[in-house]
Amino acid sequence: MQPRNMSMSGVVDLAAVKAAGEAKAKAEQTRAETARQGGGGAVPPSALVIDVDEAGFERDVLQRSAEVPVVLDFWAEWCEPCKQLSPVLERLAREYNGRFVLAKIDVEANQMLMQQFGIQGIPAVFAVVAGQALPLFQGLAPEPQIRETLDQLIQVGEQRFGLTGLTVDADADESAVAAPAPGPHDAALEAAVDALDAGDLGGAIRAYRNVLSDDPANSEAKLGLAQAELLSRVQEMDPQKVRQEAADRPDDVQAQIAAADLDLAGGHVQDAFGRLVETVRRTAGEDRDAARLRLLDLFEVIGPDDPRVTAARTALARVLF
Structure with missing residues (x-):
């Protein structure tokens, strides 16, 4: 895919006086509230590149964007251009040293976010500034163009918000932060x-939730909940x-x-995954x-690092895209 430069195409709307004023006021309010709660201090380098899912989007992206521009990298494991672009973005996030945060979003696991942003192809890079979303670029782009786009983004964040x-x-003690x-x-x-x-499957489900x-x-809670819910679904089934x-x-x-639930509960992992991929x-x-x-x-029942999950994710992506 040829890179389609969307650099700052939303800035005119984003910088409109009323919208900018309202967003800036909201960002200032959020920063003040964070300070009152004892937040807003120094962060470790690991906080500059994060993985984000639908459940954590409001906290990790929208709320964080009141302090710093958040760049969204929409990617997938099967996407070869993504594998070329993502390391560049990660390196630049560390090099810019807190001027922006990179949030990586796996489109296979976060279809709703993909739809909300109108993603038609990946890699796709967006930004959220003071709660306002704007496109940056799509496809591979040369590093000088990426740097120029990031510099414009940071300038908008500073001047407008x-x-x-x-x-x-x-x-910072990374192990202490991650514990x-x-x-x-x-x-x-x-x-x-x-x-x-x-x-007591009901009690286990409530505890994990x-x-x-x-x-x-x-x-650990994600894995336990997925397993408990699977057992709860199959316990009354007539196989x-x-x-x-x-x-x-x-x-x-x-x-x-x-039938896929029964397959998985019975240890037939690939049969369960294959059945649902074919159904999709x-x-x-x-x-x-x-x-x-x-x-x-x-996938949550087996765990994201299992090679059978990786293979099934790839198969799912092929039938979806």
């Missing part, structure tokens, strides 16, 4: 495991009936979803979305 960026503490919150989360996770051991309500990125219905009604999305390929609209979302749920 008073965003001076983040203070970066190069000596999970102690105490309440540990207790809640232990309670969830105890509930699972006792066969309590953790995720406070810490949406908690990987023979479910499999017969799936065989008799190949176009029945709910029948295929139920054959369907459209709400049916396709239902199959896709259940497939993403099943």
